[in-house]
Amino acid sequence: MEKKKLIRGRPDALNDKIMHYCPGCGHGIVHRIVAEVVDELGIKDRFVGIAPVGCSVFAYWYFNTDFHQAAHGRAPAVASGIKRARPELIVMSYQGDGDLAAIGTAEIVHAANRGENITVIFINNAIYGMTGGQMAPTTLIGQKSTTTPLGRDPRKAGFPIKISEMLAVLPGSRYIERTTVTSPKEVNKTKKAIKKAFELQMKGEGFTMVEVLSPCPTNWRLTPKDALKFVEEKMVEYYPLGVFKDEPVFND
Amino acid sequence: MSEFVTQEIISAGMGGQGVLKAGLLIAETSMKEGYNVSWIPSYGPEMRGGTANCKVVVSKRPVGSPIVTSPNVLLAFNRPSLEKFEQSLKPGGILIYNKSLIEIEPKRTDLKLVPIKATEIADELGNTKATNMVMVGAYVKATGYLNPEKVKEEIKHMFASKPQFVELNIKAFEAGYEAAEEIK
Amino acid sequence: MEKVMMKGNEALAEGALRGGCQCYFGYPITPQSEVAEYMSRRMPELGRVFLQTESEVATINYLYGAAGAGVRCMTTSSSPGISLMQEGISYLIGAELPCLIANVVRGGPGLGNIQPAQADYWQATKGGTHGDCRMIVLAPNSVQEMFDFARDAFDLAEKYRNPVFILADGALGQMMEPVELKPFLEFDPHKNDSWATTGAKNREPHVITSIHLEPEEMEEFNRHLQAKYLLMEKEEVRWEEYQTNEDDLDILIVAYGIASRVCRNAVDDLRASGIKAGLLRPITLWPFPKAEIRRFADRKIPILVVELNMGQMLEDVLLAVEGKTLVDFYGRYAGIIPSADEVVRKAFDTLKKVGK
Numbered sequence: 001m002e003k004k005k006l007i008r009g010r011p012d013a014l015n016d017k018i019m020h021y022c023p024g025c026g027h028g029i030v031h032r033i034v035a036e037v038v039d040e041l042g043i044k045d046r047f048v049g050i051a052p053v054g055c056s057v058f059a060y061w062y063f064n065t066d067f068h069q070a071a072h073g074r075a076p077a078v079a080s081g082i083k084r085a086r087p088e089l090i091v092m093s094y095q096g097d098g099d100l101a102a103i104g105t106a107e108i109v110h111a112a113n114r115g116e117n118i119t120v121i122f123i124n125n126a127i128y129g130m131t132g133g134q135m136a137p138t139t140l141i142g143q144k145s146t147t148t149p150l151g152r153d154p155r156k157a158g159f160p161i162k163i164s165e166m167l168a169v170l171p172g173s174r175y176i177e178r179t180t181v182t183s184p185k186e187v188n189k190t191k192k193a194i195k196k197a198f199e200l201q202m203k204g205e206g207f208t209m210v211e212v213l214s215p216c217p218t219n220w221r222l223t224p225k226d227a228l229k230f231v232e233e234k235m236v237e238y239y240p241l242g243v244f245k246d247e248p249v250f251n252d
Numbered sequence: 253m254s255e256f257v258t259q260e261i262i263s264a265g266m267g268g269q270g271v272l273k274a275g276l277l278i279a280e281t282s283m284k285e286g287y288n289v290s291w292i293p294s295y296g297p298e299m300r301g302g303t304a305n306c307k308v309v310v311s312k313r314p315v316g317s318p319i320v321t322s323p324n325v326l327l328a329f330n331r332p333s334l335e336k337f338e339q340s341l342k343p344g345g346i347l348i349y350n351k352s353l354i355e356i357e358p359k360r361t362d363l364k365l366v367p368i369k370a371t372e373i374a375d376e377l378g379n380t381k382a383t384n385m386v387m388v389g390a391y392v393k394a395t396g397y398l399n400p401e402k403v404k405e406e407i408k409h410m411f412a413s414k415p416q417f418v419e420l421n422i423k424a425f426e427a428g429y430e431a432a433e434e435i436k
Numbered sequence: 437m438e439k440v441m442m443k444g445n446e447a448l449a450e451g452a453l454r455g456g457c458q459c460y461f462g463y464p465i466t467p468q469s470e471v472a473e474y475m476s477r478r479m480p481e482l483g484r485v486f487l488q489t490e491s492e493v494a495t496i497n498y499l500y501g502a503a504g505a506g507v508r509c510m511t512t513s514s515s516p517g518i519s520l521m522q523e524g525i526s527y528l529i530g531a532e533l534p535c536l537i538a539n540v541v542r543g544g545p546g547l548g549n550i551q552p553a554q555a556d557y558w559q560a561t562k563g564g565t566h567g568d569c570r571m572i573v574l575a576p577n578s579v580q581e582m583f584d585f586a587r588d589a590f591d592l593a594e595k596y597r598n599p600v601f602i603l604a605d606g607a608l609g610q611m612m613e614p615v616e617l618k619p620f621l622e623f624d625p626h627k628n629d630s631w632a633t634t635g636a637k638n639r640e641p642h643v644i645t646s647i648h649l650e651p652e653e654m655e656e657f658n659r660h661l662q663a664k665y666l667l668m669e670k671e672e673v674r675w676e677e678y679q680t681n682e683d684d685l686d687i688l689i690v691a692y693g694i695a696s697r698v699c700r701n702a703v704d705d706l707r708a709s710g711i712k713a714g715l716l717r718p719i720t721l722w723p724f725p726k727a728e729i730r731r732f733a734d735r736k737i738p739i740l741v742v743e744l745n746m747g748q749m750l751e752d753v754l755l756a757v758e759g760k761t762l763v764d765f766y767g768r769y770a771g772i773i774p775s776a777d778e779v780v781r782k783a784f785d786t787l788k789k790v791g792k
Binding site: 279280290293316318 | 439441466467550552606607610612613614698700701702704771773774775776
Binding site: 074086 | 498531638
């Protein structure tokens with residue numbers, strides 16, 4: 001008889017469902033990372049995720065946990081509302097760059113500054129995915145999109161916004177790291193960061209965010225492989241990886 | 253006591269003179285005496301610049317609007333308040349005004365005037381902060397529908413958390429009551 | 437029970453927390469900031485949640501989160517702030533979440549002023565929100581009702597899994613009046629456990645959402661909402677009548693909120709001068725007491741609508757009477773509350789129009 005050993009299975013926190021994300025998209029990878037962390041920390045039965053408006057609006061199709069779908073940009077407020085109402089829950093706000101870095105800047109800044117005890121997973125793919133490839137607040141200078149057909153001109157369309165750097169200077173933020181998912185090594189780093197973020201939330205230490213630079217081959221008009229290269233070469237250049245903040249908010 | 257008429261009162265002065273509390277004392281005592289009452293303060297930008305006022309309605313029937321635009325009683329604690337509200341008084345209305353801070357005379361000739369040196373009286377009793385109680389004393393005497401003993405009970409109640417001020421405020425109320433004349 | 441003098445805004449807050457409110461979220465705006473101030477003191481005393489957020493947009497979404505977590509929660513604001521909350525209100529209705537929202541109305545449009553007005557009637561009853569939205573809209577006319585309606589609102593909201601809306605005004609918020617403070621309500625804190633995000637322990641995950649991409653599914657959901665709205669129309673219409681008993685009433689005044697108090701006195705004054713006047717005061721502005729008003733229209737009794745706006749509830753009265761009687765209107769605006777005398781004069785004018 002042939003012996004089989006399970007090396008890696010589907011995390012409990014993920015449903016057995018085929019994801020609707022495009023080939024080469026980073027969402028599926030990050031979903032899986034989150035689910036693995038939820039399993040490892042044993043928090044599936046007290047976990048609530050917030051699905052944003054964007055490609056991951058249906059994130060709750062894939063997670064085998066409670067979920068709450070939020071209006072565009074408002075996920076940090078919804079997450080904090082849940083956390084304030086039921087502090088025993090572990091709450092994740094999962095947001096894209098249009099959601100978090102454009103329409104939702106007020107909510108993310110104030111959630112961070114108030115030290116809301118939530119974890120934000122920020123998927124930065126420098127484009128509006130769901131609406132079809134328009135310029136995002138994080139779109140790189142010169143990058144083409146359906147609303148910057150000649151490439152983003154900062155004189156007309158402003159500069160790509162560096163959210164992690166911004167939030168790190170706020171006294172209320174506890175832990176901010178930027179990672180990517182372009183290789184197994186980077187995936188592992190992302191997982192480590194996300195796990196740390198949830199652990200800090202479990203200890204009640206305050207606002208944590210992991211910004212993940214993530215490929216969007218469809219809207220970048222690149223192959224999945226070239227999209228990874230775009231992240232590694234172009235995005236990382238403008239959005240450096242690393243920990244931007246890791247210090248206790250309150251000293252008492 | 254005179255026959256009761258619906259009291260539509262404006263109590264006005266500058267911040268710190270206790271104009272809101274004066275109105276509230278009238279409203280609370282009247283409530284306990286079985287009248288329908290409402291009290292509403294000025295709010296928002298109206299409060300800025302140091303002026304304050306409140307409107308009180310005391311009525312035998314349910315209070316309609318709490319907002320008084322044509323009062324039949326004005327408690328004017330300072331000159332700007334007299335100048336602002338004198339014209340709005342109903343003909344025959346009662347004007348109780350603080351002679352200590354108002355050196356001008358009212359212009360209207362169709363009002364019942366109750367001048368009272370409220371700030372000086374309070375000062376003689378030891379604290380100008382009791383000016384408002386002197387004014388309420390004058391009000392109770394002038395209008396004649398409230399039993400002064402009930403007002404004193406209410407003062408005790410109002411200052412329950414600051415018992416050291418009860419005596420001063422009751423004395424101020426009594427002094428105002430004595431100094432004013434009942435309107436017949 | 438003994439009555440205490442209390443501000444309308446504070447009575448609303450105390451009523452809500454005695455009704456079981458566990459979370460209050462808000463942002464300062466005149467003339468309702470006393471609600472937040474009061475809650476900032478009272479809620480921590482009771483071990484409950486108070487939070488001043490960064491905006492009304494954030495506020496309504498905190499409420500959306502907390503309501504989704506199944507706890508009794510509320511916010512209050514005034515006109516411009518309520519406008520900012522409209523998107524979130526639509527989500528709350530779309531995700532079927534119970535909560536309490538109160539609008540202490542001020543004058544508009546735009547920044548307007550901060551005086552009492554009733555100009556947000558359309559927004560409250562016909563939806564300033566997108567989608568087929570309805571909420572039970574309660575219109576208190578006294579500080580006592582500010583307390584009572586807030587206390588009872590959560591039961592009503594949970595009954596239908598829908599927000600309940602209190603439409604007050606600056607005068608009701610700012611004024612003090614005697615109030616009887618009824619005791620804390622008993623309620624089941626686990627009532628919402630069957631759908632709320634409490635953590636998927638020993639159960640299937642719960643999802644709070646308002647998105648239905650498939651047309652058939654979206655239509656089906658809207659039919660479900662309509663069925664709820666119909667039930668509210670059937671069961672929740674509230675109104676009050678004063679001096680409407682005779683068959684041969686000369687005139688019916690229809691007014692709500694602060695305006696109805698003045699009109700009640702106007703009815704007495706009209707009667708003192710020999711006019712058989714009556715008052716119908718809608719308490720729920722939605723569902724609107726249509727059938728009750730139609731009763732008077734069927735008898736051809738002329739109707740005078742009095743509001744602190746330029747004629748908003750007027751349209752609901754016109755719809756209710758189906759052209760069967762004369763409907764006249766008297767409106768004052770944003771801080772100017774008509775006197776009983778003004779209403780009496782207008783009523784004589786209305787009577788002239790029907791040849792009386």
